[in-house]
Amino acid sequence: MIGLYAIALGAPPELTGARGEPLRVLRCGELELVHGEVPPPLSAEALRAHEAAVRRIAEGALACLPARFGCCAEDEAALSQLVESRQVELAEALRLVRGREQMTLRVHGARGAPPATGGPGTRYLEQRRRAMTLPELDPLRAALANLVRVERVEGHADVASVYHLIDRGAAAAYQRTVESIRLDGLRIAISGPWPAWSFAPEMEQ
Amino acid sequence: MSRRKRAEAEEIIERADASLLEIIDHVLNKGVMLQGEVILGVAGVDLVYLRLNALLCAADRLLPARGRR
Amino acid sequence: MKRDVVAMQVRELEALRKEIERRAAKAPRWNADPKDVQKSVVRLVLALIEFLRKLLEKQAIRRMEAGTLTAAEIEAIGVALMRLEETVHDLARRFGLKPEDLNLDLGPLGRLI
Numbered sequence: 001m002i003g004l005y006a007i008a009l010g011a012p013p014e015l016t017g018a019r020g021e022p023l024r025v026l027r028c029g030e031l032e033l034v035h036g037e038v039p040p041p042l043s044a045e046a047l048r049a050h051e052a053a054v055r056r057i058a059e060g061a062l063a064c065l066p067a068r069f070g071c072c073a074e075d076e077a078a079l080s081q082l083v084e085s086r087q088v089e090l091a092e093a094l095r096l097v098r099g100r101e102q103m104t105l106r107v108h109g110a111r112g113a114p115p116a117t118g119g120p121g122t123r124y125l126e127q128r129r130r131a132m133t134l135p136e137l138d139p140l141r142a143a144l145a146n147l148v149r150v151e152r153v154e155g156h157a158d159v160a161s162v163y164h165l166i167d168r169g170a171a172a173a174y175q176r177t178v179e180s181i182r183l184d185g186l187r188i189a190i191s192g193p194w195p196a197w198s199f200a201p202e203m204e205q
Numbered sequence: 206m207s208r209r210k211r212a213e214a215e216e217i218i219e220r221a222d223a224s225l226l227e228i229i230d231h232v233l234n235k236g237v238m239l240q241g242e243v244i245l246g247v248a249g250v251d252l253v254y255l256r257l258n259a260l261l262c263a264a265d266r267l268l269p270a271r272g273r274r
Numbered sequence: 275m276k277r278d279v280v281a282m283q284v285r286e287l288e289a290l291r292k293e294i295e296r297r298a299a300k301a302p303r304w305n306a307d308p309k310d311v312q313k314s315v316v317r318l319v320l321a322l323i324e325f326l327r328k329l330l331e332k333q334a335i336r337r338m339e340a341g342t343l344t345a346a347e348i349e350a351i352g353v354a355l356m357r358l359e360e361t362v363h364d365l366a367r368r369f370g371l372k373p374e375d376l377n378l379d380l381g382p383l384g385r386l387i
Contacts (some may be wrong), residue, residue, distance in 0.1 A: 044217055044225055051228050069232045104227070108261040121352025122345070129335045156254035159261065161230070187261055189223075197231040251374070 001074060003038040004067040004203060005054055006195075007031050007083070009094050012060030018049035023057075026076050029087050031094070032061075033079055038072050058195035063098035065090065065200035082203060089201055097165065097199050100149060103174050103192035105162040109185050110136050131155045137162065140181050140188075147174050152198050163198035218252045223260050229253055290325060316369045317376070320362055324376045327358050 005017060008025075009032060015023040017036030026033040034057055040046045050069045058064035073079040083090060115126040130136075134153055141148070150165040166174050171193040178190055221229065230253050334351045337343045343351070366376055 042213060042217070044221070047217075047225070047228050047232050051232050054232075066232075104231070106257055106261065108258060118345075119349045119353070121349040121354070121356060123352070124356045125331075125334060125338060125348060125352040128331060129338060132332075132335060133339075156251065158258045159254045189257075189261060189264075191224075191227045194231055 001038045001072055002035045002076065002079060004033065004035050004071040004073065004079065004082075005050070006034045006057045006061075006067055007065040007090055007094065007200075007203075008034055008057055008061040008063060009098065010062035011057055011064075015056055015060070016053065018046065018053045023053075026079060028080055028083050029091070031083060031087065031090055033083065035073075035076075035079060039069055042070075054195050058101070063094040064195055065093055065097060066195045066197045067200070067203050068197075071203045086201065093199065093201055096150060097196040099168055100165045100196065101168050101171065101193035102196045102198060103164045103166055103171060103190065104194060104198070105164070105178070106189040106191075107134065107137065107160040107162060108158060108187040108189075110134055110160050111158075131160075134160055134162065136183065136186060140178065140183060143177050143181050144174065147177065150199065165196060165199055166193070168193075215252060218256055221256065223257070226253055226257050226260070230257075290322075313369055313371075316365070317371055320366050320369075320371065321376045323358075324362055327355060327362065331355050 003017070005023060009030065011025055011032045011034050015034065017023050018039055019037050021036045023034050023036045026035060036053075039050055047069055054064070054066045058066070073082055115123045115130075117123075118126065132153060132155065134155075141151075144164070147166050147170050148164045149167065152163040154161045154163075164174070174192075175190055178188065218226070218229065230250075233250075330351075334343070334348075334355065338348055362376070363373065366373070
């Protein structure tokens with residue numbers, strides 16, 4: 001059994017994994033499948049170690065698609081099969097994240113005024129649309145227009161998450177911009193820069 | 206998912222601070238498969254967000270109200 | 275654009291198929307209490323309907339944003355989705371299922387729906 005860490009382009013040599021093990025690269029077309037030992041059982045330390053290992057890959061590579069904790073395969077042949085049918089999709093994703101990193105916003109309080117106009121069906125759909133797109137953040141988006149290359153939004157319970165891909169090195173400018181914008185009733189926590197965790201296709205088994 | 210594994214996952218989340226929660230959310234996904242066993246199901250991810258939410262609220266109460274966004 | 279939509283639908287269907295296979299492998303079989311079997315079948319059926327409902331909802335919203343639906347169509351689709359959601363959740367409650375029981379683990383889709 002082997003554990004997948006990332007799919008990369010131009011991964012640096014001599015990387016170590018979460019257990020300090022040397023990482024190997026399996027080439028599949030232009031894709032570099034960076035792998036090592038299976039992760040230890042779930043624990044805070046195991047998660048931190050995985051994150052740190054992926055970060056090391058991302059920092060040295062041209063492009064890096066992180067693999068989630070726990071993504072395993074029987075052996076290199078099985079790993080290769082996992083990506084074979086998805087080479088086009090993965091190559092596209094690598095192009096998307098090339099030279100970029102991710103900033104994450106946690107947005108609290110974005111319940112949004114329920115839409116006032118229209119029949120019940122229209123208001124229902126409009127409410128769903130707002131939850132998916134968070135139009136309350138538009139002033140922030142406008143301010144970040146020069147920095148954000150791609151955006152993904154996820155809503156959960158009371159906290160919405162916004163994932164932004166920015167050019168590598170733009171994190172400080174991004175943070176300054178976010179902190180300079182006031183949005184009524186919203187509390188926003190910034191984290192990053194991260195490897196592009198939220199822009200990597202899931203490697204399910 | 207086995208009850209024991211969910212309990213383990215929930216315990217990690219309950220005790221986590223903001224930075225670990227951030228790591229959990231980025232590094233894990235719903236229904237991660239580890240050698241055939243689901244580690245965190247949907248409920249686990251919801252717990253992350255409840256906890257994040259609580260942290261955001263708590264920070265609000267603890268920090269003095271300065272020019273808040 | 276149309277190609278993207280088709281490719282996406284193919285991926286969504288494939289994710290759905292894999293999830294069904296996974297669940298089928300874990301479903302109670304021999305000597306199972308008929309009530310357990312019934313409950314897990316109901317759960318799977320409702321989860322599938324919920325999946326399709328969310329998919330239709332996403333598509334409706336996209337078309338709404340693209341301006342390719344009339345006001346009357348938006349209203350009609352919205353009402354239909356709303357009522358379908360109520361029905362699914364009512365049925366689920368009757369079988370002692372919680373909303374999270376209806377969430378299929380769809381890998382990449384899990385993050386989008």
